[in-house]
Amino acid sequence: MSGEGTRCLQFGVGERASARSGVWIVPACFLLVAGWLVARALAAPLNHDESQYVAAAVLSGQSLIFRDFLSLQPPLHAWLLAPVAWAFAGDSFIALRMTSAAMGLVALAAVYAAQRGLGIGKWPALAATVLMAGCDAFQFTAAVVRNDMAPTMLLALGLLAALTGIRRGEYGWWAAAGLLFGLATSAKLSFAPPLAVAGLFLLAHVRDRRIGVAAVLAFGCGGLAGLVPMAIGYLAGPDAFIYGTLTFGSTAPFDWYRANGLHYRLAPSGKLGDLAYFAILGPTVAALALVGWDGVRRWRGEKLAGFSLEQRLLIALILAGLIGAYLPTPVQRQYLMPLMPPLFIALGAALAAIASRRGRAIALAVLGLFALFGFAKAGWPMLRAATHGAPAVVVDDQAEWIGDALRAQRLTGPVASLSPERLVDSGYPVDPRFATGPFVYRSGALVSPRDAERFRVLTAGTLFAALDRAPPAAILTGYEAGTRKFSIAPDAGLIAYARARSYRAVRLPDGIGVLHIRPQRR
Incomplete structure (x- = not known):
């Protein structure tokens, strides 16, 4: 040697x-x-970055990344x-x-x-x-x-x-x-x-x-x-690959x-x-x-x-x-x-x-x-988890609560949210247009309406028209309401849509989230 x-x-x-x-x-x-x-x-407390990774993992089991939904990774x-x-x-x-x-x-x-x-x-x-x-x-x-x-x-x-x-x-x-x-x-x-x-x-x-x-x-x-x-x-x-990854x-x-x-x-x-x-x-x-x-x-x-x-x-x-x-x-x-x-x-x-x-x-x-x-x-x-509950378990239980609430209304279809990680275990599909969590939506001014449609994402400018074409069974908000560091609240657009379309708001057990349930069609 x-x-x-x-x-x-x-x-x-x-x-x-x-x-x-x-x-x-x-x-x-x-x-x-x-x-x-x-x-x-x-x-560990939930990190909103998890939204895109959890959604991509769940959606990848049933569709093709970059073709059927956008990923940023x-x-x-x-x-x-x-x-x-x-x-x-x-x-x-x-x-x-x-x-x-x-x-x-x-x-x-x-x-x-x-x-x-x-x-x-x-x-x-x-x-x-x-x-x-x-x-x-x-x-x-x-x-x-x-x-x-x-x-x-x-x-x-x-x-x-x-x-x-x-x-x-x-x-x-x-x-x-x-x-x-x-x-x-x-x-x-x-x-x-x-x-x-x-x-x-x-x-x-x-x-x-x-x-x-x-x-x-x-x-x-x-x-x-x-x-x-x-x-x-x-x-x-x-x-979509070039846009998402670069x-x-x-x-x-x-x-x-x-x-x-x-x-x-x-x-x-x-x-x-x-x-x-x-x-x-x-x-x-x-x-x-x-x-x-x-x-x-x-x-x-x-x-x-x-x-x-x-x-x-x-x-x-x-x-x-x-x-x-x-x-x-x-x-x-x-x-x-x-x-x-x-x-x-x-x-x-x-x-x-x-x-x-x-x-x-x-x-x-x-x-x-x-x-x-x-x-x-x-x-x-x-x-903190020893006295307030483990966040991962709380999210799992709350997703089950969301599913039960929607099944009680006999609703079908995906659920829209900028926080998809909180609903993946509800038994209801994640709306793939929100696969990137809050990230593309909150910077939507950088995406043209044409590109938003091609990449299958929603922005503040395309939100109302896109959701009207395919209304979700429910909309989950409350977790992108702004923080001390980031004053802008991306959830505001989804809340405005839910109110404008007469979705019924139900407060979640954690006191933070709000589930907006689609009105029944007569």
């Missing part, structure tokens, strides 16, 4: 426990984390969740949240396995993995129905395959890595930088005997295969934030400030600092020779993750997820490289304090 490979496989060897000591600790920790993630998924995530929504009809919202938690656990397992494959000892590898779970971004994305945890899981698995490919020098692992990186991109576009950077990394190291031309070709073929879902989505509805994201957020007086969050300084703020909520910043310190130490010692091929790949992907986190506008906490797998694998190596017990204890204490803050922030909703 080359000296570089030997060095990589042996960092952290001093941290290894004996084969039989503490054999129970790893499964016990993962069991505890699994229980935490499940509880967190049940207790690449198609893979909806297709992955569609079987879950179908199998657990009636309890699909809870099942979809549990799926996010399960994906989070798989991502953590892949990060741990990648570290162990590099020769990092059990304890630093486990510590780095638990610290990743303590990040606010991870806690959030593992608890809600969004398209962040699926690509994070795929990226972590792809990293495991890539690092194994370097170690074994087998191009089959690179094909798997390319496939997984490509699939991550097909689930969320902000995961494209890791795919591109990994490809460039291979090209830059093509002369290394553990990579070679075969590995580059294998990764490229795998990456192309992973992008096939994107191609299928495009072919299903080219114009045009909307580059125009609508600017329109919405400026309309609400939040234009400062769109500037580079605002984005950097948001990125720093979200990174501080948990050990992300501390992990970056320690990994950076370890990199500087290695560079001072041996320059580039101080870094194994595996470490160079991790550094490249950390930079790619930072790019992926910064690209979307405005920056949100979930956009840190492309950074997580490479950063915390590298963190395990940095922890293992600390020679003194005192230095290691100080590093773990600082990281642990940040992680405790992340866990505490995520745990607060659990305490």
Whole structure:
């Protein structure tokens, strides 16, 4: 084995426990984390972003994305969740949240396995993995129905395959890595930088005997295969695909934030400030600092020779993750997820490289304090759920109440709402014209009436005419009524229509939602 490979496989060897000591600790920790993630998924407050993801998952089981309804995301995530929504009809919202938690656990397992494959000892590898779970971004994305945890899981698995490919020098692992990186991109576009950077990394190291031309070709073929879902989505509805995945994201957020007086969050300084703020909520910043310190130490010692091929790949992907986190506008906490797998694998190596017990204890204490803050922030909703009910269960029960109310009136047809996640388990179909939740509707001035009809969406300008052509059985409002941050209330148009067409308003059990029931035709 080359000296570089030997060095990589042996960092952290001093941290290894004996084969039989503490054999129970790893499964016990993962069991505890699994229980935490499940509880967190049940207790997390609803996030209105979930509207589009839940609707897309449910509708994808019965129609074709971009052809029959618009999506604002690449198609893979909806297709992955569609079987879950179908199998657990009636309890699909809870099942979809549990799926996010399960994906989070798989991502953590892949990060741990990648570290162990590099020769990092059990304890630093486990510590780095638990610290990743303590990040606010991870806690959030593992608890809600969004398209962040699926690509994070795929990226972590792809990293495991890539690092194994370097170690074994087998191009089959690179094909798997390319496939997984490509699939991550097909689930969320902000995961494209890791795919591109990994490809460039291979090209830059093509002369290394553990990579070679075969590995580059294998990764490229795998990456192309992973992008096939994107191609299928495009072919299903080219114009809708371009608008949903590219045009909307580059125009609508600017329109919405400026309309609400939040234009400062769109500037580079605002984005950097948001990125720093979200990174501080948990050990992300501390992990970056320690990994950076370890990199500087290695560079001072041996320059580039101080870094194994595996470490160079991790550094490249950390930079790619930072790019992926910064690209979307405005920056949100979930956009840190492309950074997580490479950063915390590298963190395990940095922890293992600390020679003194005192230095290691100080590093773990600082990281642990940040992680405790992340866990505490995520745990607060659990305490509230213990007295007020778990939001995921409450939504499920309330959807059943909606269904019972409509069945009592013997109504048929879809239900319209800017909050479709709250009615998917009612037994009534979601009006596909509201598949994007509030997002296209609230920035409807950017969509021409012709495009709105082509994309099968409604805007404030087309709402009355479109609903008159196909009146829904009911209209659910109350959850897009504006907030302290966003003063504009998108629900106002639907309420106006319901009143104008004599829909009967019924207050929901939570005291917030209002179900407008279509008048019976005589």
